[in-house]
Structure formats: C-alpha cells, structure tokens
C-alpha cells in the first residue's frame with residue numbers, strides 16, 4: 615500500500631506520523647509518499663532524513679505550486695502500490711483505521727472513506743464550533759446537490775485503487791481542499807464505496823490551512839460539478855414550486871392588507887402561508903417518492919421553516935454583497951434569490967426529505 619501524505623509546514627508531525635504508520639501497518643508492505651509544497655519550515659528535509667534511515671519514506675517536493683488537491687493527485691499517481699491511501703500529516707486522522715480500510719478494498723471495494731459522520735465516528739477535533747458547523751453544512755450541500763454515496767464526502771482520509779485514480783485524474787480539479795468530493799462527483803457513482811468510522815482528532819503541532827478562500831473553492835467545485843451533471847429534474851420542480859409560492863405570497867399579502875392588517879404583520883402572515891404551501895407542494899410533487907407522512911410532517915415542516923429562514927438570510931446577504939461590490943440591482947437580486955433557492959433545495963433535500 616502507498617500512503618500519500620500532503621504536507622505544508624508539518625515538520626514537527628512527520629516523524630510521529632511515520633511511526634504511527636509503522637505500528638498500524640505491521641505485516642503489510644507499504645511506503646509513505648510525502649508531497650510537500652516546499653514548506654519554509656523544512657518539512658521536506660525532515661522527510662529526507664527519515665528516508666535516509668528507512669527507504670519507505672519518500673518525498674515529492676513541489677516548488678512554485680500550492681494546493682492540497684493537486685498534491686494528493688500527484689502523490690497518488692507517483693505511487694507504486696495498486697492501493698493508495700491519503701492521510702493528513704497533522705495526526706488528526708487515526709492511522710490504526712488503515713488496516714480495516716485495506717480489508718474492505720481486499721473484499722472488493724474501490725473506495726473506502728474514513729468517515730466522521732457514520733455510526734461510531736466523531737468529529738470533536740474541530741478547533742472551534744464554526745468549523746464543525748461549516749463542515750456539516752458543506753456536507754449536507756454536497757449530498758443534496760451531487761450523487762454522493764458516502765456520509766463524509768469532505769473527509770481528507772480515504773483509500774482507493776490506484777487505477778481508479780489514474781482513470782479520473784485528467785478530470786479532477788487541482789485547486790482547493792476537496793479531493794474526495796471531486797473523485798466522488800467525477801466518478802458519478804461508478805465506484806463501489808464503503809464508509810469506515812473514525813474519530814477525527816485534535817491537530818498536534820502547526821496550524822490548519824483551511825481559510826475562506828478554500829470555502830470559495832468548495833463552492834466553485836460544487837457548482838461546476840452540479841451544473842455539469844445537468845440541473846436535476848427535482849431541482850427544476852422545486853424551483854417551479856418556489857415560483858408558485860411567490861405568487862401565493864403576493865395574493866396572501868394583498869388579502870391581509872385588504873383585511874386591514876398592518877404591513878409588517880401582513881408580510882409575516884404571507885411568508886408563513888407561502889412556506890407552508892411550498893412544503894405541502896414539495897412533499898406531494900417534488901418528493902412524492904420520499905413523502906413525509908403522519909405525525910412526522912410536523913418536525914419536517916419546522917425544519918423546512920428553519921432552512922427557509924436561513925436561506926432568506928443567505929439570499930439577502932449575498933444580494934447585498936453583490937450590489938455593494940458594484941453590480942446592477944437586478945443582478946444582485948437574481949444572485950441572492952438563486953443562492954437562496956439552491957440553499958433551500960440542497961438543505962431540505964437532506965434534512966427534510968432525507969437523501
């Protein structure tokens with residue numbers, strides 16, 4: 615097995631990880647390929663020093679390039695073994711899970727994902743709540759929009775057959791953090807995949823490189839894969855229901871105003887009417903195959919209200935940002951509504967009508 619370890623400023627972690635791999639993979643033929651983007655802290659030198667003592671440690675040093683996804687792809691393509699695993703250098707990924715992962719590949723899986731969100735896994739290693747929330751949201755969005763089978767498409771810890779990577783590599787994006795999501799989306803469900811639970815640990819030394827630009831990359835990857843796969847009929851149905859809901863909203867608003875209700879209250883009444891009818895129509899049409907029935911309608915409706923509320927906030931936020939960065943009012947309006955609609959769709963697809 616070839617273990618690919620992308621590194622950027624991980625000098626103080628590589629030795630410990632290598633020792634953990636050694637313990638975890640006893641009895642298996644393995645090598646570790648550290649793909650380092652010329653870290654200023656001397657990570658590559660630390661790996662070379664290990665390699666001098668133990669030839670199973672190899673180093674690919676990339677100069678003038680940065681990027682986690684690209685580093686992982688390059689490492690996987692440089693691998694010797696028919697099975698490759700990707701693991702973070704910062705010890706947040708538990709190397710002892712690799713044995714179980716390999717067993718699944720030997721049993722016929724093409725891809726094994728170490729998941730934080732399957733029975734028995736956990737994600738308490740996030741340094742702040744914001745990260746945990748972001749991760750779960752990105753997860754729901756990805757599962758709602760793309761045909762993704764795993765419970766943790768954002769995981770940076772997985773194992774895959776090298777020939778599968780070789781086949782997909784020309785169509786994978788080198789940018790951003792989301793190599794696994796890209797593999798899943800690009801393979802369009804052709805890979806037999808299995809999830810294995812693991813506990814996401816706390817980073818040992820150094821710091822996380824995930825920043826807001828990475829989030830933007832994630833959005834771009836999601837959008838391009840989603841549109842590339844062709845807008846789903848389900849989304850179009852959802853959008854049609856939303857448009858009907860807007861008409862209903864206006865009718866209800868007019869009626870409430872005519873009945874002498876003040877504007878703010880009338881708008882609130884109209885909003886609740888529209889959301890409720892959207893829920894009912896989506897439940898009957900868009901999701902007739904997964905319809906929510908009986909008492910479960912009530913928690914589902916409450917969740918739908920919450921999602922639409924957050925969607926409205928996202929809508930207004932994005933529209934404002936687009937408008938204030940110099941676009942025309944209608945461009946900003948459309949951009950905001952689109953983001954709101956995509957949000958509502960993706961989130962309710964998973965949380966209300968459980969994909």
Ligand code: GDD
Pocket residue numbers: 619620621622623624649650651680681682685701702703704706749768769770771791792821822823824
């Ligand atoms: N070669 C290379 N180039 N390696 C990089 C780069 C880069 O530009 N950026 C980060 N890395 C390496 C880090 O050194 C580390 O070994 C690993 O990639 C993960 O980077 P972190 O900065 O520790 O990421 P994180 O812990 O915030 O994110 C992890 O969790 C995410 C899920 O929430 C990663 O596993 C992500 O892949 C994962 O999506």
Ligand code: MN
Pocket residue numbers: 702704706817822
């Ligand atoms: Mn990390």
